[in-house]
Amino acid sequence: MRILLIGAGGVGAAFARIAARRSFYEAIVVADYALERAQAVVAAVGERHGDEVGARFTAARIDASDPAAVTALAREHGATHVMNAVEPGFVDAIFAGAFEAGCDYLDMAMSLSSRHPERPYEEVGVMLGDRQLAKADEWEAAGRLALVGMGVEPGLSDVFARYAADHLFSEIDELGTRDGANLVVRDEHGAEVFAPSFSIWTTIEECLNPPVVWERGRGWFTTEPFSEPEVFDFPEGIGPVECVNVEHEEVLLMPRWIDARRVTFKYGLGSEFIGVLRTLNLLGLDATEPLRVRSKDGPVMVSPRDVVAAALPDPATIGPRMEGKTCAGVWVTGTGVDGEPRSTYLYHVADNAWTMAEYDSQCVVWQTALNPVIALELLATGAWSGAGVLGPEALDAKPFLDLMALPIDEGGYGQAWGMREQPTPSAIAAGTATMGDTPA
Amino acid sequence: MRILLIGAGGVGAAFARIAARRSFYEAIVVADYALERAQAVVAAVGERHGDEVGARFTAARIDASDPAAVTALAREHGATHVMNAVEPGFVDAIFAGAFEAGCDYLDMAMSLSSRHPERPYEEVGVMLGDRQLAKADEWEAAGRLALVGMGVEPGLSDVFARYAADHLFSEIDELGTRDGANLVVRDEHGAEVFAPSFSIWTTIEECLNPPVVWERGRGWFTTEPFSEPEVFDFPEGIGPVECVNVEHEEVLLMPRWIDARRVTFKYGLGSEFIGVLRTLNLLGLDATEPLRVRSKDGPVMVSPRDVVAAALPDPATIGPRMEGKTCAGVWVTGTGVDGEPRSTYLYHVADNAWTMAEYDSQCVVWQTALNPVIALELLATGAWSGAGVLGPEALDAKPFLDLMALPIDEGGYGQAWGMREQPTPSAIAAGTATMGDTPA
Numbered sequence: 010m011r012i013l014l015i016g017a018g019g020v021g022a023a024f025a026r027i028a029a030r031r032s033f034y035e036a037i038v039v040a041d042y043a044l045e046r047a048q049a050v051v052a053a054v055g056e057r058h059g060d061e062v063g064a065r066f067t068a069a070r071i072d073a074s075d076p077a078a079v080t081a082l083a084r085e086h087g088a089t090h091v092m093n094a095v096e097p098g099f100v101d102a103i104f105a106g107a108f109e110a111g112c113d114y115l116d117m118a119m120s121l122s123s124r125h126p127e128r129p130y131e132e133v134g135v136m137l138g139d140r141q142l143a144k145a146d147e148w149e150a151a152g153r154l155a156l157v158g159m160g161v162e163p164g165l166s167d168v169f170a171r172y173a174a175d176h177l178f179s180e181i182d183e184l185g186t187r188d189g190a191n192l193v194v195r196d197e198h199g200a201e202v203f204a205p206s207f208s209i210w211t212t213i214e215e216c217l218n219p220p221v222v223w224e225r226g227r228g229w230f231t232t233e234p235f236s237e238p239e240v241f242d243f244p245e246g247i248g249p250v251e252c253v254n255v256e257h258e259e260v261l262l263m264p265r266w267i268d269a270r271r272v273t274f275k276y277g278l279g280s281e282f283i284g285v286l287r288t289l290n291l292l293g294l295d296a297t298e299p300l301r302v303r304s305k306d307g308p309v310m311v312s313p314r315d316v317v318a319a320a321l322p323d324p325a326t327i328g329p330r331m332e333g334k335t336c337a338g339v340w341v342t343g344t345g346v347d348g349e350p351r352s353t354y355l356y357h358v359a360d361n362a363w364t365m366a367e368y369d370s371q372c373v374v375w376q377t378a379l380n381p382v383i384a385l386e387l388l389a390t391g392a393w394s395g396a397g398v399l400g401p402e403a404l405d406a407k408p409f410l411d412l413m414a415l416p417i418d419e420g421g422y423g424q425a426w427g428m429r430e431q432p433t434p435s436a437i438a439a440g441t442a443t444m445g446d447t448p449a
Numbered sequence: 450m451r452i453l454l455i456g457a458g459g460v461g462a463a464f465a466r467i468a469a470r471r472s473f474y475e476a477i478v479v480a481d482y483a484l485e486r487a488q489a490v491v492a493a494v495g496e497r498h499g500d501e502v503g504a505r506f507t508a509a510r511i512d513a514s515d516p517a518a519v520t521a522l523a524r525e526h527g528a529t530h531v532m533n534a535v536e537p538g539f540v541d542a543i544f545a546g547a548f549e550a551g552c553d554y555l556d557m558a559m560s561l562s563s564r565h566p567e568r569p570y571e572e573v574g575v576m577l578g579d580r581q582l583a584k585a586d587e588w589e590a591a592g593r594l595a596l597v598g599m600g601v602e603p604g605l606s607d608v609f610a611r612y613a614a615d616h617l618f619s620e621i622d623e624l625g626t627r628d629g630a631n632l633v634v635r636d637e638h639g640a641e642v643f644a645p646s647f648s649i650w651t652t653i654e655e656c657l658n659p660p661v662v663w664e665r666g667r668g669w670f671t672t673e674p675f676s677e678p679e680v681f682d683f684p685e686g687i688g689p690v691e692c693v694n695v696e697h698e699e700v701l702l703m704p705r706w707i708d709a710r711r712v713t714f715k716y717g718l719g720s721e722f723i724g725v726l727r728t729l730n731l732l733g734l735d736a737t738e739p740l741r742v743r744s745k746d747g748p749v750m751v752s753p754r755d756v757v758a759a760a761l762p763d764p765a766t767i768g769p770r771m772e773g774k775t776c777a778g779v780w781v782t783g784t785g786v787d788g789e790p791r792s793t794y795l796y797h798v799a800d801n802a803w804t805m806a807e808y809d810s811q812c813v814v815w816q817t818a819l820n821p822v823i824a825l826e827l828l829a830t831g832a833w834s835g836a837g838v839l840g841p842e843a844l845d846a847k848p849f850l851d852l853m854a855l856p857i858d859e860g861g862y863g864q865a866w867g868m869r870e871q872p873t874p875s876a877i878a879a880g881t882a883t884m885g886d887t888p889a
């Protein structure tokens with residue numbers, strides 16, 4: 010296996026650092042629009058793991074917006090797999106370039122959506138991944154695999170859903186991805202500052218797009234932003250966080266391979282962050298369309314969203330000043346294999362102190378990057394195989410979760426995942442139980 | 450009396466429209482940095498009131514940041530009074546230029562403050578008006594009058610405070626200016642939009658500066674922004690609005706001429722607006738320091754606050770799409786002239802529908818501009834006179850309020866003002882009374 014990794018940002022760098030400890034591949038080419046960023050990632054791997062490991066990594070420059078450039082670089086290095094680790098705006102180009110090069114393909118976010126022109130908060134328009142899934146027949150006919158949405162969310166969440174469907178439930182009512190964290194960032198004086206752990210540009214895109222929900226008999230539909238607020242009590246000390254519906258790939262992927270009555274994604278933005286996003290929207294500061302603004306050098310045209318991003322700390326630099334944990338998981342409700350009602354949260358938690366110490370990566374990007382490394386290892390060993398455009402839930406979840414949880418000294422990734430039984434949503438909504446209760 | 454009006458923005462235009470109906474002056478020169486704006490104001494007066502009135506108005510261009518330009522223009526037109534109606538950043542220059550020209554001077558906002566370098570939220574630094582009040586002896590020696598803070602707030606609020614001290618109270622506990630409105634702005638489809646009725650740039654300055662409070666024995670001190678939140682029930686259908694401490698001229702002026710235990714200013718920003726300001730501050734979008742931002746033409750330097758201002762509707766254009774009322778007043782508590790405890794709100798309300806119909810001015814700027822016109826008329830008739838740098842409370846309140854309230858057909862301004870007895874703050878705080886109650 011020869012991997013062309015496109016993107017040497019936070020997630021790309023973490024991918025390289027995680028993969029550096031594994032031996033399932035022959036080579037990884039780290040490519041970025043900024044060659045020096047790719048070179049820095051390669052150099053860091055060599056410094057930490059020595060020349061032998063370092064020799065498997067090469068840096069290259071790429072314009073990821075050009076499918077032909079992707080094809081050419083993949084061919085130049087004899088890549089068998091293209092690993093997309095850049096902003097979702099580049100998915101279409103990289104996806105096309107990888108196919109042309111005859112490579113298999115993985116990404117962690119799917120092709121972008123466009124809202125319904127007349128009823129954006131009721132009906133879907135072009136959905137996340139639509140342009141990729143439309144090519145499924147071509148990929149299948151070519152015997153090639155595009156494994157899409159293979160980060161942590163989407164990715165690990167989809168693996169959990171498949172595991173629940175195969176091993177825990179006889180009938181699923183709802184597959185509800187729930188993502189939450191208790192991360193705080195401090196300034197040099199120790200005071201808490203507002204510093205999102207991921208790109209505010211992307212977060213605005215994700216959170217202000219109409220959230221999508223899937224229901225059996227109704228299919229996909231959208232709602233107003235921040236709909237169905239719910240306080241979810243996250244495990245391992247993270248605690249209660251306000252979650253709201255957000256547009257996310259799980260809702261588009263899970264119903265295609267798993268039988269359920271309803272599929273949702275709720276993001277634990279917390280009330281402060283929701284307030285910030287609402288205000289940015291209210292004031293038009295989420296807009297990407299350039300605005301005429303006075304400056305010392307006369308009027309200039311800038312996009313308000315770019316100004317917001319420029320005013321905030323760069324998420325790539327905040328890892329050392331961050332503390333707390335992030336949790337990704339799926340709340341599955343329905344009927345257990347024993348025929349009894351069941352409500353289970355399957356999850357994985359990453360602690361920033363640990364990911365910084367072990368991988369020099371902040372926990373949110375590290376948790377994202379972990380999963381495609383595991384997936385590639387399963388593809389390399391033949392434990393996973395397939396053709397077409399598939400979500401993670403199209404493949405058997407057990408080998409993935411087993412390899413992830415297996416201790417490092419036994420050849421695994423040493424990443425325990427959790428399973429918590431909790432009262433059903435209806436019991437919580439009725440106020441007869443709280444999430445922390447042991448279910449009857 | 451020959452008036453040089455500097456500033457043909459919202460307040461300047463409203464001043465001209467109100468003054469156009471009065472005859473106490475010989476001439477008004479409307480001067481602005483943008484000559485066409487001054488010309489438009491003069492033309493509108495001529496169209497509405499005919500050639501005879503129009504002939505008393507002249508348009509001129511001025512750079513208000515240059516004291517010498519102010520002096521020159523005042524001399525050129527033989528001005529006896531300089532009326533400052535531009536942003537407070539120009540106060541120092543216009544104040545100096547007027548003195549040099551031998552004119553009397555009026556403004557509606559005082560020279561700007563600078564926060565205390567070490568303890569900004571505890572101690573005052575340079576206070577509002579400090580640089581003007583420092584020149585009081587020079588003005589007095591020259592026999593000239595600078596009547597500062599003569600808008601609605603400061604201005605009418607200070608007149609109310611003086612009236613209360615002279616006619617209603619034997620001892621004053623607190624002079625608490627309270628400003629609130631129920632204004633809404635709608636878009637072309639009738640939907641409510643976020644559109645402040647005054648410059649967001651100035652509002653940020655005013656609301657994020659450390660609020661100042663005065664107490665007998667302690668003097669002036671500052672607090673954190675948005676301190677001492679209080680829901681004040683405004684009269685004439687406006688209703689309850691959340692008010693917070695804000696830095697404002699009344700707190701600097703009233704204690705110099707009126708005996709009270711405490712002087713405060715609370716602005717009815719409402720919880721939504723407070724939330725917006727807090728968020729802008731949290732994200733650093735209130736900053737005036739330019740920031741490097743990407744643009745299609747390469748990186749540019751823009752001030753985030755300028756971007757916020759550019760993203761919002763221009764307050765000068767929203768009058769026709771606005772509805773509601775604005776209220777300015779002072780809540781006075783203490784001992785009445787009868788020796789009994791007393792708690793009285795003295796106020797004036799302006800209705801946007803009426804100010805638009807009568808004066809083609811939105812109510813907030815109209816209410817601001819009304820008061821210096823009345824003050825100038827009192828100075829012209831000799832009902833008011835003085836020398837030095839004085840706040841409105843240094844002069845007798847009765848002739849002002851009488852002329853304001855006198856019906857138009859009897860030669861007054863036809864602007865009724867109100868007085869409402871209400872329970873004391875301590876009774877409200879203790880929960881034994883609400884503001885709407887008739888006090889015992």
